[in-house]
Amino acid sequence: MRSLSVKKVNIMKNKTLKIDILARVEGEGGLKLKISNGIVKDVQLKIYEPPRFFEAFLRGRDFREAPDITSRICGICPIAYQLGASHAMEEICGVKVDGQLKALRRLIYTGEWIESHVLHAFMLNAPDFFEAGSVIHLAQVYPEVVKNALRMKKAGNEIMVVLGGREIHPINLRLGGFYKVPKKRELRALLEEIKWSKQAAVDSLMFISKFEFPEFKQNYEFLALSDPDEYAILGGRLVSNCGINLPINEYDNCLVEEHVPHSTALHSHLRGAGTCLLGPLARYNLNFEQLTPLAKEAAFNAGLGRHCYNPFKSILVRMVEVIYAFEEAERIIEAYEEPDSPAIEVNPRAGTGYGATEAPRGICYHRYTIDDNGIILDSKIVAPTSVNQSRIEKDLWDLVQANVGLTDEKLKFFCERAIRNYDPCISCSTHFLTVDIERD
Amino acid sequence: MPKPHIPKLAVWKFASCDGCQLSLLDCEDELLAIAGQIEIANFPEASSAIVKGPYDLSLVEGSITTPHDEERIHKIRKMSKYVITIGACATAGGIQALRNFKDVNEFISLVYARPHYISTLSKSTAIADHIEVDFELRGCPINKNQLLELISAFLQNRKPNIPNYSVCAECKRRGTVCVMVSKGITCMGPVTHAGCNALCPSYNRGCYSCFGPKETPNAASLSRWLLEQGVEKEELVRIFRGFNANAEPFRKESEYYEK
Structure with missing residues (x-):
């Protein structure tokens, strides 16, 4: 383990640093930095991911197809798309999914949080703290830690498989609920691994807490969903630490999308107020009180306070959420009673509806308009990474300015790390990584 | 050495x-x-x-x-x-x-x-x-x-064992009752390449062809059958225009019914 030592080099006059391919992120992108006389002049997070036009080809499709089609935006967080689309369509058609069906939706979502967070924490992010290229290299030094991480990830995926049919693009979710609900014993069979994993997550968090974290603090505006009854996953109001408190159908009035030349992903930002941050740090800071006692205690033992403003510590927060997700999965399974029907019938009627859930990387927003026959007339989907992009650029701007004396190589690595803090999902947001540093 | x-x-x-x-x-x-x-x-x-x-x-x-x-x-x-x-x-x-x-x-x-x-x-x-x-x-x-x-x-420098028969064969093999015959659910199984172990029918759902056309699929026959079951032409076009819309047998079929 090693922290970034600040080695003073001559601050060249004009310089461009480029990272052409950002590794260990989902999707393809890069970064270009311009530095002039030691002052950062420009930061561009570039997204190369080719555009796929989901919002365009959804027009004319049947409303019942939206969950399966939109899940193909992202193989890492398909549930966020399946449920966001379902919620919006159900709202249009006046259907509310509650009780055990809602609990099962929350359960499969915990599976997605676990597989995605553990993937990021150990396979994408942890190697940074060792300057290891990948989890395979990490496994040579800490084989047990990596084996346990893979086992936790598998436990999350098992929840997806039992409830969804498979880990990637599950087939069992539909408008109104599921095609088939699991038997009580099928879910209870998962409990042993879930209980083991809960403890493994606590231990893993302690392991990660011993990493050396760069000192870096930002004044973030955190934006997350908030639900009075639980740590929000399936829905809630849009809430921030700077006074936003709005229902989901106000999303378009709160966040605006902008198309910038260097990216195929639309950048979103707060109307009139600049950047905001979505994801684990936002949820932790805004909804901390609703975490379980075990998750809170583990967070404190890992050195996290009630608030966390250091993006390099988001890996800790992800693991706190993994502990919470395992606890939630256990609670839901223990309380599970097979519902009478696997789904509520959803009959089409014309209207516009909104759906937003907490994807592993933050709020994933959907809006659809359909006609009386259920044909989609219009859609808008905003992935969390599109909102976080401009916040990542702001972090990079401040980080590069504070470390402008580092060698190019070290600065590039530092930037890559700062980007990976966000677990950016570029496949989703196209809707990355090459770093370019230009010093003049 | x-x-x-x-x-x-x-x-x-x-x-x-x-x-x-x-x-x-x-x-x-x-x-x-x-x-x-x-x-x-x-x-x-x-x-x-x-x-x-x-x-x-x-x-x-x-x-x-x-x-x-x-x-x-x-x-x-x-x-x-x-x-x-x-x-x-x-x-x-x-x-x-x-x-x-x-x-x-x-x-x-x-x-x-x-x-x-x-x-x-x-x-x-x-x-x-x-x-x-x-x-x-x-x-x-x-x-x-x-x-x-x-x-x-x-x-090992050998031929991979990856069958190219249809999803129907997988349903028979795992003993899933045909959802199309028994429940009238639209299913792409007859024309779809195996590989998922007939997942959807085992969840009471029709196949929606994640694996695309099998070798020599009879898409025209499936379309006629579905039309007889009351599936509308527009829906038929959408059924063939999924994740494998541009695979030739599916593309031809959807274009035929779009006219």
Whole structure:
């Protein structure tokens, strides 16, 4: 383990640093930095991911197809798309999914949080703290830690498989609920691994807490969903630490999308107020009180306070959420009673509806308009990474300015790390990584 | 004694959702064993340690949708001994091939405020439309067990055991009662390539063809049958325009009923 030592080099006059391919992120992108006389002049997070036009080809499709089609935006967080689309369509058609069906939706979502967070924490992010290229290299030094991480990830995926049919693009979710609900014993069979994993997550968090974290603090505006009854996953109001408190159908009035030349992903930002941050740090800071006692205690033992403003510590927060997700999965399974029907019938009627859930990387927003026959007339989907992009650029701007004396190589690595803090999902947001540093 | 040759694996991404390459990372029980036998030489999603080519095996995910990617795939072919395409995007153009049936410029202006920033081709096409491919692994997403079988077969220099019969055969084999016959549910099983172990029918759902057309599918017969069951023509067009819309048998079928 090693922290970034600040080695003073001559601050060249004009310089461009480029990272052409950002590794260990989902999707393809890069970064270009311009530095002039030691002052950062420009930061561009570039997204190369080719555009796929989901919002365009959804027009004319049947409303019942939206969950399966939109899940193909992202193989890492398909549930966020399946449920966001379902919620919006159900709202249009006046259907509310509650009780055990809602609990099962929350359960499969915990599976997605676990597989995605553990993937990021150990396979994408942890190697940074060792300057290891990948989890395979990490496994040579800490084989047990990596084996346990893979086992936790598998436990999350098992929840997806039992409830969804498979880990990637599950087939069992539909408008109104599921095609088939699991038997009580099928879910209870998962409990042993879930209980083991809960403890493994606590231990893993302690392991990660011993990493050396760069000192870096930002004044973030955190934006997350908030639900009075639980740590929000399936829905809630849009809430921030700077006074936003709005229902989901106000999303378009709160966040605006902008198309910038260097990216195929639309950048979103707060109307009139600049950047905001979505994801684990936002949820932790805004909804901390609703975490379980075990998750809170583990967070404190890992050195996290009630608030966390250091993006390099988001890996800790992800693991706190993994502990919470395992606890939630256990609670839901223990309380599970097979519902009478696997789904509520959803009959089409014309209207516009909104759906937003907490994807592993933050709020994933959907809006659809359909006609009386259920044909989609219009859609808008905003992935969390599109909102976080401009916040990542702001972090990079401040980080590069504070470390402008580092060698190019070290600065590039530092930037890559700062980007990976966000677990950016570029496949989703196209809707990355090459770093370019230009010093003049 | 010379050191044994350790095969070099590369994973490449084109237009896609990342799900198929994620399948490799989802092999939690086998990942470290694979890494012991193969050098993961170029897999940017999982590793920043990139080893230069040539590569023994290239796994290609995603479809060709931009002028840049059209060139890039030829470079990959040149530096790879074997090229295997993984998933519906790479083998058929993916869901983004729905643009092939529309005017792409209209699509660009629907999604992007400044269309002139976007560089894209009018069609999303399979990798095999551009280069010679050694094996095509189907699925949206691929089946990770089939991926493991494919990698092992490659390592042992043998033919992979990946059946090309229909989903119907998988239903019979696992003893699932036909959802189309018994419940009247629309099902693409008769024309769809096996590989998922007939997952959807086992969940009381009709197959929606993640794996695309099987070898010599009789799509026309399925269409006639569905029309007799009361499926509307517009719906029939949508059924064939899923993740494998641009696979030839499905494309022809949807175009026939669109007229």
